[in-house]
Amino acid sequence: MSAGPTFQSFFPQASHWVEGLGATPVALFVNGPKFGYATWEVGHILSLILIGGTTIVMNIRLLGAGVTEESPQEVYRNLRFWQNVGVIGIVITGVLIGLTNAVKLYNSSAFTVKMMCLVAGVILTYGASRPVAAANGAVAMAPRIWLALGGAIFLAALWILCTTVLINVGVYHMITAMALILIAATRGRVRWIYLAGLAALVVAQFVHTHIVIKPDDYAHLDPVNKIYTALYGVWLVAIGLVSLFRGRGEVGGPPTKLLAYAAILVWVLGATARRWIAYQ
Amino acid sequence: MDALQARIEAFLFWMQHVWGKGPTPDGQSFSELLLGSLNFWTLLEGTHLIALMLFAGTIFVVDLRLLGVTFRKTRVSAISDAILPLTVFSFVFVVLTGLGLLFSKPIFYYHTIWFRFKMVFLALALINIMVFHGRVQATLGTWDADETPPTAARMSAAGSLILWTLVILTGRFIPYNVYECGKAQPAFVNWVQECKTSEKGEENMAGQRFDSQMVKQ
Numbered sequence: 001m002s003a004g005p006t007f008q009s010f011f012p013q014a015s016h017w018v019e020g021l022g023a024t025p026v027a028l029f030v031n032g033p034k035f036g037y038a039t040w041e042v043g044h045i046l047s048l049i050l051i052g053g054t055t056i057v058m059n060i061r062l063l064g065a066g067v068t069e070e071s072p073q074e075v076y077r078n079l080r081f082w083q084n085v086g087v088i089g090i091v092i093t094g095v096l097i098g099l100t101n102a103v104k105l106y107n108s109s110a111f112t113v114k115m116m117c118l119v120a121g122v123i124l125t126y127g128a129s130r131p132v133a134a135a136n137g138a139v140a141m142a143p144r145i146w147l148a149l150g151g152a153i154f155l156a157a158l159w160i161l162c163t164t165v166l167i168n169v170g171v172y173h174m175i176t177a178m179a180l181i182l183i184a185a186t187r188g189r190v191r192w193i194y195l196a197g198l199a200a201l202v203v204a205q206f207v208h209t210h211i212v213i214k215p216d217d218y219a220h221l222d223p224v225n226k227i228y229t230a231l232y233g234v235w236l237v238a239i240g241l242v243s244l245f246r247g248r249g250e251v252g253g254p255p256t257k258l259l260a261y262a263a264i265l266v267w268v269l270g271a272t273a274r275r276w277i278a279y280q
Numbered sequence: 281m282d283a284l285q286a287r288i289e290a291f292l293f294w295m296q297h298v299w300g301k302g303p304t305p306d307g308q309s310f311s312e313l314l315l316g317s318l319n320f321w322t323l324l325e326g327t328h329l330i331a332l333m334l335f336a337g338t339i340f341v342v343d344l345r346l347l348g349v350t351f352r353k354t355r356v357s358a359i360s361d362a363i364l365p366l367t368v369f370s371f372v373f374v375v376l377t378g379l380g381l382l383f384s385k386p387i388f389y390y391h392t393i394w395f396r397f398k399m400v401f402l403a404l405a406l407i408n409i410m411v412f413h414g415r416v417q418a419t420l421g422t423w424d425a426d427e428t429p430p431t432a433a434r435m436s437a438a439g440s441l442i443l444w445t446l447v448i449l450t451g452r453f454i455p456y457n458v459y460e461c462g463k464a465q466p467a468f469v470n471w472v473q474e475c476k477t478s479e480k481g482e483e484n485m486a487g488q489r490f491d492s493q494m495v496k497q
Contacts, residue, residue: 034458035453035456035458036457038452038453039449041452042448042449042452045329045332045448046445046448047334047451049333049336049337049340049448050337050340051331051337052333052334052336052337053333053334053336053338053339053340054336054337054341054368054418055337056334056338057338057363060366066362066363067353067354067359067363068364069354069355069362070351070354070358070360072444074353074354077291078348078350078351078352078354079341082340082341082344082350122411132316161283169319169322169323170323170326172323173323173326173327173330176327176330177330180369184366218318225428268330268333271329271330272326272330274329275325275326275329276322276326279322279439
């Protein structure tokens with residue numbers, strides 16, 4: 001476990017400039033009124049909610065679930081405006097609230113993860129997910145390239161989250177999100193096998209960390225919990241891979257579903273990192 | 281009323297400081313253990329936010345359809361049948377994690393103006409849902425495919441959007457301690473938060489202090 005990369009470690013020469021950001025007129029404007037900062041933060045959360053709602057409805061459709069009465073193209077056409085509002089909103093409010101605590105963010109690896117997710121989220125949403133939805137699930141060469149690029153940044157951000165002390169526990173948000181998406185994305189026997197395996201892991205972890213090992217024995221709990229975290233990851237990825245080739249998803253093949261998973265999870269990781277900035 | 285207030289305060293005090301506390305003097309209650317936990321509280325709060333993202337995000341999509349803004353050519357029932365299960369599922373997560381957070385600091389939340397406003401807006405939002413399902417949706421068959429649903433449905437959707445936004449807004453304001461009991465506050469704030477019976481007591485703008493007798497007992 002490491003302290004994780006921060007903007008300070010990438011751009012140490014920007015330190016003086018970052019320290020001055022809190023005194024700029026824009027930062028003073030945001031921090032001026034009694035609830036100024038909090039109000040802009042609410043705008044940030046509402047933008048995130050808009051992205052969350054539109055992204056999940058559009059990509060769940062690409063996975064073959066959700067609004068199946070309409071084609072992916074129709075779902076995309078109806079949601080694109082609100083998705084744009086969400087992305088623009090999150091950038092504007094993010095810059096405003098970021099200016100007021102720039103030094104903290106500059107030294108935060110959770111913020112690095114968040115920024116990587118923003119870049120990956122925009123690439124995966126605009127470069128891959130939306131064009132594929134507009135083409136009713138067909139994946140042309142350009143979305144494949146964007147998927148590879150956005151996916152690589154997303155995985156790098158996930159790696160930083162998993163290996164950085166104090167924020168690595170946030171990976172359980174990702175595990176929970178993926179576990180829930182798979183309930184919608186699988187069906188029939190695969191879904192039951194998936195749920196049985198997941199339940200077995202949850203029960204095994206509980207017994208192991210509450211009965212076999214005493215709950216206050218942190219020295220032994222820590223490695224055991226890490227092993228279970230890895231097991232959850234392996235199980236979810238395995239079922240995810242199975243669901244790429246089986247189950248729902250009549251509108252496209254494995255690449256369609258892969259980018260749909262990535263386009264949802266990247267925003268979940270971004271939201272996770274956002275929350276864990278405060279805890280680091 | 282005072283007797284009821286005293287019982288509530290005593291119950292909150294027991295929940296926060298007594299329940300689960302062992303016989304040793306340095307033992308911690310369940311509530312204190314939760315708040316002081318290494319990772320669990322932070323996971324609860326993070327899950328609350330992420331579940332809210334899914335809950336409010338999906339409910340907004342349904343509301344926008346009811347307003348006649350999106351999916352105008354899609355039946356309302358097709359949208360709600362496909363999306364509302366996600367909304368309900370995430371709402372369960374929001375409520376469970378919300379109750380966990382409330383349990384970690386019940387006295388603080390009880391005497392926080394924003395938490396009280398949040399509960400009021402939450403209650404109104406739930407009433408709005410009940411009215412929608414009880415009355416407005418009863419006639420859904422006659423306007424299911426309408427590009428612009430009837431006024432009652434649009435009013436309900438607008439109310440939903442406004443109320444859930446207010447729930448989020450007031451929820452976000454809770455950690456900010458500008459109106460914390462024990463500090464000099466306007467009479468209205470002290471009255472709404474019932475600061476007089478809080479652990480930190482009440483102080484008005486003239487600097488006069490009133491401390492709780494009930495809590496001390």
